[in-house]
Amino acid sequence: MSAQPARPEHSGPETASVMDVSPFKPSLVKAVFRDLTSMHVSRSAAWVAASVTRTVLTEIIDGARRAAAEEARKKLIPGDLLAALDRNVELEVGDKWYEHSPTFQGLTGVLYDAEGVVVPSRKRSRSRKPSAVVGAHRFEAGVKRLLRSQGATAVPAMVRDLDGIASVFLTDLARDAAVIVREGGAKRFGTVTPVMSGEPAPPPFLNDSLRALSARRGDGRTIGRDDILAATTIQLSGGNLRQRALTEAREATRNSSAC
Template identity: 80%
Template sequence: MTAQPARFERSGPETASVMDVPPFKPPLVKAVFRDVTPMHVSRSAVRVAASVTRTVLTEIIDGARRAAAEESRKRLVPGDLLSAIDRNVELEVGSEWYNHSPTFQGLTGVVHDAEGVIVPSPEHSRSRRPSAVVGAHRFEAGVRKLLRSQGAMAVPAMVRDLRGIGSVFLTDLARDAAMVVREGGVKRFGSVALVMPGEPAPPPSPKDPLLALSTRRGDGRTIGRDDVLAATTIQLFGGNLRQRALTEAREVAQDTSAG
């Protein structure tokens, strides 16, 4: 009888620990928003942005853990990240980081020296990298805290990729939230529906709660909670991860209001 690889479910005490741990502190989140916009960011928007980023990285780590378990490994390596993305396209976020990481060398401009060692390409060395990439180191403590909360271990290269993806994702989220404020709502609202070849895609439901985020209410100077939620619908195109991120973010926002 063939042994089945271990499966990691988000339930019980582990889920509670993930939800209770705030790996990305408000000052860090605010700093990322300041990198992309001069707008004021509300406290609830900061909490929601941190929650969405945590949810995304948690799902990536979960997928990587399953890949590692199939090879009877406990320590995560960059190859597990690639496997997680290959198996779940919803996890393909923060793609700007791919251009700067050796893990994604097939998609980047990195080159190898005569001994096969990865070195920065001349083009990238001459150009100024985006602030999301330059500032990725700020996410290391939060990534390590998130890994510990899930009982996961990772090699330094994997930590590097997780912090890079987290930095780029949160930067993109902040940029889209600012766009939502400027444009008065989500102008590129959409969703992904899986259908059989030849079958028409189902029409969007008028009761879909995500549609409520397509029209903005509020002043044009402050990024609020709903602006970040709307930006989440832009950044996360898959239904499952997007809905999980929105649900957990709303719970965080409610806790903030109650406090």
């Protein structure tokens, strides 16, 4: 998939009030973490993880809406998801979902009709199901709320893909955060932040966060806000999406304190 320059700012319906929508509840976030670790997850950490996940899904939906608009469609179909990922490599997250989804198998033969329904094929395996990913489908309600907030509708197959990507992304985020806590900081991953060619340098907020995380002072039993921020820098390699996710996550916890 080819990368194209990311947009300088988000242009979807939520631009003026991006923090008003919180479709992924902290309680659901904590449930994902409990699947991976017995560590305590602070309240602010849960809010940050929910915010980052929302930011990522919002960007994917916005890219898909643009693709649908080019074909004069309002309802999003799996092909719009593929188009969004093809145009912006930063959106390629939660890729473990790809091997379970007919959408990505479609690159080698699965077809969809205009309503996003899979066209039957004798070559298509019926043994593999999207639910093979642990935790998939738990984000469906949040995905639908986020779609509505973006003024978008989607066929069931598209909702399923957004659900699966959200689940896998948050699971990966939780896994990285747990490693950071166990190792006492971001030492395993280093403190140098990668920057893609042609991108501006990361803002001071990002540099300062990583510098602090390299010498983590919290206990080894609690995943905190900064641990999620560090995990976000690992999961989101693209500077524009990463910067926006970190900025919105900081805003999400501005009025909350760590447990």
